[in-house]
Amino acid sequence: MRHILRLPPFRYAAAMCCVMVLLLVGPRATGGEMRTWTDKTGKFKIEAEFLEVLDGNVQLKRADGQTISVPLTKLSKADQTHLRELARKNREQDADPNNPFGLGAGGPAPRGPQAPRQPLGMAGAGAAGLSADDFGMPGGGSEFQVGDEVEVKDGLDYVPGKVVGIGSGGTQVFVTIDGTGETESVFAREPWLRRPGGEQPGGGKSTPTGSVGGYELTAADLSGIRRVVPLGGGGGEFTPDPGADKLIAAKPVGLSPRRGFFEDIEAVNFTGAERAVVACQGGEDMHEKSSTVEICNLATGRSEGYLAGPPKLKMAAVTASGKRVVTVSEIETFKYGPLQVWDVTGEGLQHVASWQGSTDKNRGQFEWIGWLDEDRVLTVDDNNAIAWAIDGEKIRGDYQIPVRNGARPAFSPGGGQFALPANGSVDIHSVATGERLARVPVEGASSGSQVAFSPNGELIAVSTGPFVKVVAIAGGEQLCDAFAPVRGDNVGLAWAGDQYVLAGGRDLIHVGTQTVAWTYEHSAQFVRGAGGKCWYFLDDRHSNQRALLPFSLPQPGVTPVPEDQLALAPGAQVALDLQLAVSYNSDGDFRGDVEKKLTSDLERAGFVLTDGANATLVARLTPGETETVEYRTWGISRETQSVSVTKQVYELELLVDGQSVWTRKSTQDSPHHLQLQENESINDAINRVMKPTTGYFGAGVPARVVKQDEAERRKSEISLHGLQ
Template identity: 25%
Template sequence: MISRLHRCEFLGCTRRQAVAASHKRMTNRAAWLSWTAGLLLVLSSSSLPAQESRTWTDATGKFKIDAKFVSLEGTKVTLLQTSGEEIEIDLSKLSPGDRKVAQDLAKKASENPFQVKETNPFAPKAGKSSTGGSPAGPSMPDRTAPGGTEPAPAAGNGTYTGRDAQLTSSVDGVTELLLTPQSDKLALPRNDAVVDRKLPSRGIALPKKANFFEKANSMLVHSSKPEAVVLYHIAPPGQSPITRVVVLNLETGKITAQGQVPNLYTGVAYGSDGLILVRQVEHHGKGNKGLMEGWIVKGKDLAREWSWEPAKGQSGRDEELVWGEILPDGRVLTANEGGKITCWKTEGDEMKALWRLQAQGSSRPDVTRDGKYMAIVADKQCAVMDLEAGEVVATVPTKGRHLPWPRMAISAEHSRMACFGFDKIIVWDLQTGEEIREIATGPISGGAAPLWLDDDFLLLGGHLLVDVKNQLRLWDYTGAEMTTFYDRTGLFVVGGPSQSSSLIPIALPHPAAKNYLARALQDPNLFILKEGTQVAIDVSGIQDAAQQAAIKDKLTAKLTQRGFVVGASGSIILKASTETGKSEKMSYRSFGEAPWNAKEYNVQSYISRLKFVWNGKDVWEGSGNNIPGFLSLSKDETIEQALKKHEKPNYHFFEHCEIPKLLTKPAENAAAGSSTSALGKSTVTISGLQ
């Protein structure tokens, strides 16, 4: 979807009627998930007959559990593990031997008139949870939307239940800020008083996951205490999703509180006063994506303080919350998908808007660690805002460069600012306001916000370490399910055997990465593409010969602008090609329509591709296709007719695709086309870096 949205801006659409697309793919994994739905674990408050625990195997032989037989009702077998977890499985999905065991035990149970019932003391008070997971404390009530009246029981000993207030919003008298800077030059005073907190180097064992479907979603770190909150999503197919919450002390490694809540939530911020800010996310069209909640931990109790809809009454992108922050003085910042950033102050059960400004849609701002400054991107410029004064300090231009889904990063020392947009980074020196780097990174996986480790190193996607000074993809930290930071110590959630997981703290950059960098920089041939390099252009792969000359001219201009020398031959070749892809199934719907109202269309795809080739090896590649992520329909035009116009190679790609300024020599064992990989790589395991 990222490349599709990236590409759509090159198609020059005018939006008389906008139609959004999503690509439906049926994978083997999806089919497998559907098949295994019968194996999901379920929490229950029902009772069970006393039976011995044994190993049960499913019909495929791949899955085994140790559990007691509870009952056979119709075709449903209920089992109970020693932890108190109940499991429901269709009889037909057990192995033939275990089917007979279940039937025999059910027969014996029905013949026993004095059967004893063992109550699960950790089960929810009513109904069954869809988690099948370890007991996580009592549940907070559902808040798909504010308006429920049931109390909010706490997790823990139940001494604190939370206010569970429903906050209202007031925008009366809100100040509409414009990106009008107070100064014509960006120059922040450097903050050299930053002190990073330290943690013991040992790993921290996390609670065992319920099943295959439980995934760590987000983690928040307290701004002043060594405390973290981990949110897990448990969303088995066909069952109601829940969020499991675990609060732990990062110094002792002990769990201090845990609980669960219906629907899926993702962490937003963890305030100095202990307020945990979360937002609800949609799941298969259900859930309130405009709902934000404040949870509180007191002792062993975890409860909801309030629920709130900042964008209530809005629609489309303005309705969906995507970012938030809690400032040291208790003010709350929110941003919606449409780019509106608002600063709120709590007054009783009302959130009062103090100011708001319009940033770029789908962007993510960043706030300095001390809460003084915020970096935003909007209207072809980036800006730094003084949050205490409520004014824009200064702006810097992005010079028309394409930056889709931009994420900002501003360093703790107030010395560096970066804007990362899909496949490139722009970096500014905040003391001088000068742009000091533009680095073509290629697409980076991972949704973690970029983080400055110091003035020279930036971490992208929670795993890729970039050496900004030398414009290198230095190191890739793989193997983690999720990453966040305790100041500048990485906290990696790593899975282990049998659904176990651990939190591994690692100070970054680690010494081996720095040592490797020092050695690599001694190699005079480290960079195979740099300013002054002679590059040859090969357009013979363009299927339509009539387009070859025009594309070669565009590529010549692009390379010259980058500082390269274009010649008939060169040490490195830029190859352009097009190819006919396969017919793709696309679903389109009008903006505002429910996803289930989308209709499918067959679209013939064409691939446009650029490659840098060095010594016969592909060292960089960029590609795009012709399928639009959005359509703009003229009067009386149908979707079929609009799609037919796009059934040809996307030649705009060759003009707008960003090519790198620097390329490093690939490693001897590098796979073809792996130029976007880092110089080095480590896997984070439960034992540390490997």
């Protein structure tokens, strides 16, 4: 299967990065010389240029320009020896620090502010749940230590040796080969390096040690970690945790201006109602790796510290006291480094400890990090939510909760409970012990749902596709089901008082009437609820001003929408009108599929499908703009091909007496990436990917639609100038 990447001008650099990544899968050509290649029987020969070894196949380019793939095992012994020597030469070149194109180039490993150079560690023993096997080293750290017996890949075979040194950043190790006495620099990962006999390191009672990004990893103790099993919390027995998180004298926090055009806001993370941290990375240069951490006091409206952070910062969280910060950085492209804890001092961030905390063994990615209290960090990855206890330089696993696909937690107002969404339910856990206190059935919920506790801790709001539901934790009664799409994790759900839920920072839902009572237009990158306020992170590039602004919502004058101001409500009769440019696709009766889907959506909303009704749902599919798109193949050849792609425009519109009361439009654009199937051209792949699909008509329609004039009256704008 070939991979093709779309190349608009602004994606050219990224595409080249993808090409370079794929070049590293095996031996690489050092020249462009032709060679006579022979199969192992000696009967067949060919003149060709070597390109690469990929998935056990040798890629060769013939004199006529055609590329062929030959299984490595079918080549002659002489050709296999040639490839073995070529692999050895490539490793030596990559390890040469004077080679600007080598894999070991790039200068010294990044060091965070106030970084100590001494190892930080402690011995660990025995864990019933997690072990070292669960923690990979995708962030560039080495799981090997000086003195380890290893095997080095030597062409097609492995030869035994011993680790005699660890390279900068831990991505390479130095191995003395048994018998020859030669010392080689080797990548510290499969397939270049492995344990004897292919044995994987594991069974350990602590997280892996080594070095990542210039920091020695602490061996976090897993011996006493408790695995929380999905039991308990039944019978409706639940004690809410309202706490004191009602109202605070919140003030706007003016933030430091951008350091340059290429600075990105990586995270805005709140800890209770006390503090927030803003993490940024980049600057004037598009390759800038430096970062900043800004700590905000929400009660005083002051920025308490604008500090240099570790390079390539991706995530950060601050304790409620503002005395400690935990961070995660990108160590390699698309791969994340360890957790790092820092003390906040007058001189900046002082490094305390680093440890490998992600059980995502592929990329080391975390979905969420935050503080449970002053001494414990909660991390969530694709597999587990783990609470880590921090005692000076010592790290200990406290409890582990299996999760799926990186569910993001939401905390109760009192801070003693947190909710984790799952498929069809939301689990409520104790912050202190991890114990599951309740399981709340929520139809349509998934691990990607957003969740928010009500101020009294008795209810949760949950996003389920384009709908927001409000459910009682004790008993599971559903109190609200409103149409209010939440787009993105950073602008999720927040309660605005006891009767309203803010969805996406935009739609203010009145729980009792299940209707959007007010709409706030905004351009905030992050919206959060804390301390009884709705906080908007606003960034104006033109004036280079940015701030965290708290709003007390709903503002005076907001009231629920009365029934007589609804254009449509459950029970109304609605007709269906399909205006589709395409009736059939490669899957069959497209028109029939659309009719079936939209009929189901109307019935879910409580409407009665009736021909000739004065209300009509119109579905349109029309051809959009035709554009010429360039695609480049991944790998050595990097061929470019231009194709014409016609966009598809999907539109839904609700009409009442011929007047539009609600619309939604989406466009099927040309794909950024294609996977060509066997014997498939790019044009064939475009036609396959761009075939009409019902998914672009969305996941539902609103059950309660406010009249247009009334809806326009119920709108405001939120910006750096305030609420208008």
